[in-house]
Amino acid sequence: MRIRVAIPAHLRTLARVSGEVELQVDGPVTVSSVLDALEARFPVLEGTIRDHVTRQRRPFLRFFACAEDLSLQPPDTPLPEAVVAGKEPFFIIGAIAGG
Amino acid sequence: MSKVRVLAGTRKGAFILTSDGKREKWDVSGPHFAGWEMYHLKGSPVDPDRLYASQSSGWFGQLIQRSNDGGQTWAPVGNKFVYDGVPGTHQWYDGTPHPWEFKRVWHLEPSLTDPDTVYAGVEDAALFRSTDGGGNWEELSGLRGHGSGPAWAPGAGGMCLHTVLLDPADPNRMFIAISAAGAFRSADAGKTWQPINKGLKSEYIPDPDAEVGHCVHRIAQHRARPNVLFMQKHWDVMRSDDAGDSWHEVSGNLPTDFGFVIDVHAHEPETIYVIPIKSDSEHFPPDGKLRVYRSRTGGNEWEALGNGLPQSDCYVNVLREAMAVDSLDSCGIYFGTTGGQVYASADAGDTWAPIVRDLPPVMSVEVQTLP
Numbered sequence: 327m328r329i330r331v332a333i334p335a336h337l338r339t340l341a342r343v344s345g346e347v348e349l350q351v352d353g354p355v356t357v358s359s360v361l362d363a364l365e366a367r368f369p370v371l372e373g374t375i376r377d378h379v380t381r382q383r384r385p386f387l388r389f390f391a392c393a394e395d396l397s398l399q400p401p402d403t404p405l406p407e408a409v410v411a412g413k414e415p416f417f418i419i420g421a422i423a424g425g
Numbered sequence: 426m427s428k429v430r431v432l433a434g435t436r437k438g439a440f441i442l443t444s445d446g447k448r449e450k451w452d453v454s455g456p457h458f459a460g461w462e463m464y465h466l467k468g469s470p471v472d473p474d475r476l477y478a479s480q481s482s483g484w485f486g487q488l489i490q491r492s493n494d495g496g497q498t499w500a501p502v503g504n505k506f507v508y509d510g511v512p513g514t515h516q517w518y519d520g521t522p523h524p525w526e527f528k529r530v531w532h533l534e535p536s537l538t539d540p541d542t543v544y545a546g547v548e549d550a551a552l553f554r555s556t557d558g559g560g561n562w563e564e565l566s567g568l569r570g571h572g573s574g575p576a577w578a579p580g581a582g583g584m585c586l587h588t589v590l591l592d593p594a595d596p597n598r599m600f601i602a603i604s605a606a607g608a609f610r611s612a613d614a615g616k617t618w619q620p621i622n623k624g625l626k627s628e629y630i631p632d633p634d635a636e637v638g639h640c641v642h643r644i645a646q647h648r649a650r651p652n653v654l655f656m657q658k659h660w661d662v663m664r665s666d667d668a669g670d671s672w673h674e675v676s677g678n679l680p681t682d683f684g685f686v687i688d689v690h691a692h693e694p695e696t697i698y699v700i701p702i703k704s705d706s707e708h709f710p711p712d713g714k715l716r717v718y719r720s721r722t723g724g725n726e727w728e729a730l731g732n733g734l735p736q737s738d739c740y741v742n743v744l745r746e747a748m749a750v751d752s753l754d755s756c757g758i759y760f761g762t763t764g765g766q767v768y769a770s771a772d773a774g775d776t777w778a779p780i781v782r783d784l785p786p787v788m789s790v791e792v793q794t795l796p
Contacts, residue, residue: 374486
């Protein structure tokens, strides 16, 4: 499946991309599998979204899709069908905090 | 003619300031990594175009950037800093045990002999080493495993390992300092460590003479005399003449013995510099006058240097990584402020002028003297 992923501006700079990223995800489309695919394509993002060891989401980042906050769902929860179908992007959002 | 390259890390990016040996006109490059906290940048002594930079963010964590062309281009290298074994706990601010957690790299110290070897001092305090140009990092866990780790505690800025001194005369000897644990020395290239805090007195810990727990802000050393160390502590300027085995106070006539930076003149091992800062908690220069203090006697007797620096209504701070010296014949002194100024003196501190005055808050300043 081709999954659309929107990442924060600073991570786009690191990955040297503009706009959304399209990823090929094989198997179940979950937060975990999308992030695996993202990090495989852009190794520079390893450690910037989730911890290298614990694989926990960094605390100032959130995961949204289809107007829902998916941040607290187990990482292996299937993403909404619209994301799987490529109709809606999966958003990685930096918290609005600090200057 | 020689050139100088000043590497300034700020809260919102890195800046590279270059000049010829006169140090009058400056080119400013940056911001590099705009929007990121650049805790420290430093060049390799054996390959000055090899630079390492610590790039971090509360949102996205830690990255390490490397340049092979003096900062014109950069590439991210390894950012996996994993403590060796079970990290255990240190003291939290309230005295309770708190798990060791990696937060950021405060200091990068390239090897004196190999451009691909670099040390990283991190928060929560530990020392890492890479031997492949920053690609992979391995903790030198003998430091954290010394046994006193559970008694270490964070200072206000976090529990950071901020000073790494490599002994130019002995490749196996190195010194580090931690806020707030103290100074440590290794004689076997970082495998094992011993605290070297005898003579330090700190009223903010239960036993003022304790082996560890001291909030050391910075240590400096002259390359020609590696057994002589100078320390700016959270109160007290200290000196050791025996590689840290013992320390004695040399605050002398300073207006306050609190401060963060300390450095040594490139050609005069007894000439040292500090910037007194008012504390507790104010953390700005006394009387609103920004003054560097110089001692030509290795401490105790200090003279104020303010020619060219603001002498009224100045309430900036100078953080611990934010002073450096060049090695031109007339030694240049540099420091950066939380107000965004980077000041330079091309005459060992007699006169000062800003290189830039409107950067984001400056966190670190390093300087390279180039052929």
